[in-house]
Amino acid sequence: MSIFRPDLLAEDLFDLPLADLKAKGIVHILFDVDNTIVPYNSQEIPEATIEWFKQTTTDGFHLCILSNNSAERVAPVAEKLGIDFIARAKKPLQNGAKRAITLFDAPKEKIALVGDQLLTDTVCGNRAGFTTIVVxxxxxxxxxxxxxxxxxxxxxxxxxxIRR
Ligand SMILES: [Mg+2]
Incomplete structure (x- = not known):
């Protein structure tokens, strides 16, 4: 069961406990795209979301998209947010998670993964040893x-x- 259990629950991106994460040295954060940052297959990103990513980057976090979707889908989103991306991550497999460790050049203890699905996002992050957060x-x-x-x-x- 523990492979499915997220370390933290949050309502949405704006509800993430950034100060707590930073206090633990977790400054590398991976984000699912569909239904975590934007509605499924939507390219429209709310202005508040773009602002949040810019401010969080300014605050010293290294942010990166980790999506099972194609580069065609996620590259424009990453560009608008001003962050890195890893496409075709094959969550819950470890392909993308390993690429993330290389990209961040950081140990798994300093990486968090934020997503909306237990079966893909949370399992992927738990297997990799990341801090997993479900929105x-x-x-x-x-x-x-x-x-x-x-x-x-x-x-x-x-x-x-867990009550959701
Ligand atoms: Mg999703």
Whole structure:
């Protein structure tokens, strides 16, 4: 069960405990894109989100997208946010996580992964030894496979005694 259990829960990006993370030396943060930063397959990023990424970078965090989606999809988002990206990460496999460690040039203890899905984001981060943080999905209009995952997530949250 522990592979599915996130270290922290947050409502959304703005709710992330940045000061706590920094105090622990966790200054490298990976972000899922779809339904974590923007609604599924949307290219429109709210101004407040762009501001948040710029300010958080200014505050000394190294931020990077870690997405299973294509570079065509995530590169424009990363560019607007002014951060790095890793596409086709194959979460929950470790391909992208390993690339992230190389990119950050940092130990796993200093890396956090933020995402909206237990079965892909959280499992990937937990396997890699990152601090895992789950946010609530922005938009329920998702791929069929994701909707299917959500049913398992509901069960997992219940089994782990986590209220969402
Ligand atoms: Mg997602």
């Amino acid at each position: 609530k999905p922005i938009n329920p209009d998702e791929l069929w496979i994701t909707k299917w995952h959500r049913n398992y997530e509901k069960l997992l949250y219940r089994l782990m005694g």
